[in-house]
Amino acid sequence: MKRFFLLTAMFTLLSVFSIHAQRVTGVLSGFKAGINVSSLNSDATEIDEIDARVGFQAAFFVEIPFSRSFSFQPELQYSAQGGKLEEFRVNYIHLPLMLKYNVTDYLNIHLGPQVGLKIWEWEQDQNDNFNNLNYAVSGGLGANLSDNFFIEARYVYGLSNITEDVNELNVDQDIKNSYVQVSLGYRL
Structure with missing residues (x-):
């Protein structure tokens, strides 16, 4: 039930941004997709030896400019993560809240927090x-x-322990998910 309410809140938040985006000049929306290469980080040696998982990710985003150089980009993203071993595979819906700085008309850097809901x-x-x-x-x-x-x-660097009960996975350390994403996107 908690997942349903959180997922509903995430969709509502992105919908509000999308509706607002249609009213404000310069606001863009679009989608992107690509791959994740995710790994599990822990002090436990057996976790560090698990091979990385290559997974799919896709997102819908809204880009809201503050100025010519700065913008805010909330996203609603599906992401396949975890390790290559089946028992360490997990998929999420993420809500990244990115601040973007346009270095030039062609290059930007972005940084921000994100929260993920296991699906x-x-x-x-x-x-x-x-x-x-x-x-x-x-x-x-x-x-x-x-x-x-x-x-x-x-x-993406994981900040929280992703495991509910580490004993079920035969590990006695916190496990965090970190990954690299490469995406191709299209602005509508």
Whole structure:
């Protein structure tokens, strides 16, 4: 039930930004998709030895300019993360809140926090091993290929423990998710 309310709140927030975007001149919206290469970080040696998972990610975004150089970009993003081993796979809906600085007309840097809601995990013996919420900070570079197309590369560093009960996964340390994203996007 908590997941339903949080997911509803996330969709509502992005809808409000989208409606506002249609009324304000210069506000853009669009979508992007690409890959994640995610890894699990922990003090536990057995976690660090798990291979990275290559997964899919896609997002809808609204870009709200403050000035020619600065803008705010909330996103609603699906992301496949975790490790390569099945028991460490988990998928999220993220809400990144990015501040963008346009270095030039073609290059930008962006930085911001994000919150994630778990929507799926590989279930071994029907156990719920991963927390429903996770928090992270992300930053990256973007390059405009044209007025509509762009590419982005982003690094996301997990701040919160993603595991519900570390004993179920036979680990006795906190586990955090970190990943690199590469995306191709289109502004509407």
